[in-house]
Each structure stands twice: as structure tokens, then as C-alpha cells.
Amino acid sequence: MYDIENYYNAKTTDEASALLKEHPGARIISGGSDVLIKIREGKMAGTSLVCIRDIEEMKGITVKENGDIWIGAGTVFSHITRDPVIQERIPVLGEAVDQVGGPQVRNIGTIGGNICNGAVSADSVPTVFSYNAKLRIVNTGKERIVPIREFYLGPGKVKLEQGDVMTHVIIPSEEYQGYQGHYIKYSMRRAMDIATLSCSVVSKIEDDILEDVRITFGVAAPVPWRCTETEELLKGRKITKELYQELENSIRSEINPRDSWRASKAFRIQIAGEIAKRALYRTAVLAGVPEEPSFDFAEEFGEV
Template sequence: MFDIKSFYEAKSVRDAVDALVKDENAEIISGGTDVLIRVREGRDAGKSLISIHNIPELKGVEMKADGTIVIKAATSFSHLTNHEIIKKHLNMLGEAVDQVGGPQVRNTATLGGNICNGATSADSASTMCTLNAMAVLEGEHGVRRVPVCEFYTGPGKTVRERTEVCTAFEIPRSEYEGWEGKYYKYGKRKAMEIATLGCAVRVKLSEDKKRIEDIRLGYGVAAPTPIRCREAEKAVRGMAVSDPAIYEVLVSKALQEVKPRSSWRASKEFRLQLIAELARRALYDSIRLAGGEVVHWEENEMEAEK
């Protein structure tokens, strides 16, 4: 049973905002894969639901004249994965959201819902952080843009106000052109699994493909919120891709920045192992995808043993 006070299908973003302002007990619902679970479990029982699921202006992917990619908030994961713009320019994001739940969930769940739910386990969150994506929020006082990296304030909490609607996410050309990346998710099973840990790495190599010109490292479930490991990024920036030490430099710095905890899914100690191992794998694959000459991290260990 779902204890819902009322259900209203908004005709537009402005209509949804007005409905939220009028009813202090109302909240937004789009795909419903998170909200309806909270209602069923009693956490959001008795709420009024304002649906934005069928608002045309909130669906789709487009590229602006300046190359900025705009992903509308109510775009489903399945649509994202299969969209030509995503496959050509943001394939890493398409692969990340393709690991969410099963086909039924991916056909319904939306990018906006996944981010706005505030869960550190959201498969899209760490990738969106490494893309320096901007969340676009529209409320009764106008429109504002917030970096996804600054969107989370705590477990299940974000900067989005109750009367605001997340309408889109913007990714400038400079954040994807010349970049390659990889997202790794660890779960106890391959399908229908909430991430035990998620790791996203993106790299931009020098013109000769010999050095890491820039790098981004993001995690999910490595802290109370999705995080970027900026000190780890700073330490690896400029290093040669042929230097097997880059993996341990990245990992050693990342381990100083993360704050994993023990839960029924995994212990803190196991998550620390995953934080290290997934970062190595994602960096290796990112360099390879970017056209660099990959050197396995174990070669550094073999050199040390000589």
C-alpha cells in the first residue's frame, strides 16, 4: 500500500513550482523509483506528490551552439545510454547509468531523480562530479546553477530547496572534449545491485599522449556524499603515463581523502581495498582509452623487487 495524500500531474515546470509553493506537504516525483520506495517504507507517507514525469521540456539531450551538452532532468537512463550525443561525447556516463538496477528501472529512473535523491551510492553522481556538471534549478525566485560537486550536503541531503525543480544538467565542451574516462562499480551481483563502491576516473593526456595533462577522480560510497579527490588529482597531474608509480601516487593520496564506513553491504576495510583497486583499474583504462601507452601498476612492484 502507498499512503499518498494526493497526486498532481504538472503541466509545466512553472506549474510544478507553483504547486509545491501552495502545498507545504508536497514533493516532486518523476520516475518514482526512489520516492515510491520511501513512501512504501513510511518515510514519506502521507505526502502530496507533484509529478513532472510527462513535462516535455524536461526530457531529452541536446547540444548548444557553443558545444555545451544539456541533459534534461527527466531523461531516463535508457534514453541516456542510447542517445547519439551521449555515445559520441559522454560514453562514460552512458555506461555508468547502464549499471543501475535492471531494464525496467533504467526505463523509468531519471538522471535528475538519481542526483536529487542525494544518495552517495548513485551511479551517475561520481561521473557527473568528474564532468564538472552543473545542475540547473528553477524555483519561485528564479533559476540558479549549482556544480554537482557542491550539490550534496550530507547523506540523502542536497542544496535543492523543496520548492525547486531540477530542470537540467549542463556539461561545457571543455569538460568532455579531449577527455576519456571509465566508471567501475562493485556490487555483490551484476544486476539490480546498489553500489558497494563506485569509482570514476577521467583523464586528459598531453598532445603527444605521454603525460597526464589533467585528471579527475570521483567516488560513490567512499564518504557520506559522492566526492572528488582533489589532492590525488593534483599529485598525478603532469606525471608520465609510462610511469607505473602513477597508480600508487593516485591511490595513496585518495586514501587520505575518503571517509568510508562499515555497513551491512561491506566493512570499512573492504571499501578501502575497493577504493584503491578500482582507482587503479579505472586510471589504467582511462589512459588506454585516451590513446596513451598503458603500463600496468604491477610493473612498479616488480621493479621494486629487483
């Protein structure tokens, strides 16, 4: 049973903004994979809904003349995974959202909903953080661009004002060109489960030198967490066994996860160093870094 007060179907972003202002307690819905569950559980009983599913300008993926990738907030996960732009330019994002729930959820869930929900376990979020993504937000004819690192305010809280509609996720060209990425999700089950801990690593490697690296965790802090101290420690360094060990140790001292029924703080800290190391290793493989004769990466890490 779904206790919904009113349901409004917006055809444009301006109409959606106007409806949200006219009905201050209303919530946006597209696929409904999060909102409808909360309504059914009674957590949002009696809520009015503004549906944005039919707003075509919020769907699909395009590349602008300057190389920036624009991902419509209403684009479903399965579309993102299969899209040729994603596969060619930022395949790690497609791989990440392909780990959301099951096929049914990936066919209705949208990247906009995944981000605006404010959950630190969201599978798309660590990767868009590592790509320094920007969010396009409109409100009755006006628009603003918000860096995603400024969007998360706390657990389940994001920087949206009354009437705001997030329309696009923007990946600037300079943030992905020449970079490789890998996402690892650790969960209690291998499928259809939210992350106990997740990590997305994006790196630029030239001649075995780690020129740039971005490391973002989900479920390691109250908001998605960029490990900037570790990033600075590693930049400009040659890829070696010692670098991976320093990465592992630094990560464990930098994150601050919580205890929960899914995993203890100590367990999350322990596995954090391991999955970050494995994710960076995978980006190095994608960049063509040869294995050192003295260090068998595959034997050391196992299957990545």
C-alpha cells in the same frame, strides 16, 4: 498499498513550482523508482506528490552552440545510454547509468531523480562530478545555476529550496572535450544492486602525460567525494607503473568511508585504490597510451 494524500500532475515547471509552494510537504515524482518504494515501506506515508513526468522541456539531450551538453532532468537512464550525443561525446555517463538496477528501473528512472535523491550510491553522480557539471534549477520564473559540487549538503540532503525544480544537468564543453572517462561500480552482486563503492575517473592525456584528471567516489564519504589531493599529485606526470602505485596509495589515505552491513571501512579503503587504478588505466587505453614493455598492464590488472 500506497498511502498517498494527493497527486498533482504538472504540465510546466512553473506549475510544478507553484504546486510545491502550495503544498509544502509534497514531493516531486517522475519515474517513482525511489519515492514509491519509500511510500510503500511507510517511510513517506501520507505524502502528496507533484508529478513532473509530462513536462517535455525537461526531457532529452541537446548540444548548445558553445558545445555545452544539456541533459533534461526528466530523461530516463535507458535514453541516456542510447543517445548519440552521449555515445559520441561522454560515453562514460551512458555506461554508468546503464548499471542502475534492472531494465525496468532504467526505463523509468531519471537522472534528475538520481541526483536529487542525495544518495551517495547513485550511479550517475560520480561521473557528473568528474565532469564538473552544473545544475539548472528553476523556481516560479526564476532560475539559477548551481555547480554540482555545491549541491550535496550531507547524506540524503541536497541544496533545494521550497518550489525548486531541477530541470537540466549541464556538462560544459571545456570539461569534456579531449577527455576520456571510465566508471567502475563494485557491488555485492553484479547486477540489480546498489554500489558498495563506485569510482569515476575522467582524464586528459597527451603524449603519455596526464595533463588533467578528476577522480570521484560514491559511498566513500557522506557526500560524493572528489579526490583533489590525489588529482594534484598526478597532474603533469608521465603514465608509468609507479604513477599507478602512487595513485593507489594516495586514494587510500584520502577517502573516509564508513562501516556498514554491506562492507567495512577497511574493505572499502582497500578496494578504493584498486578500482581507481583500474579506471585510470582504462582512460589511458582509450587515449591510446601504449603499454610499457616492462609493465604488462593487462596482466597486472586483469580484465578491466
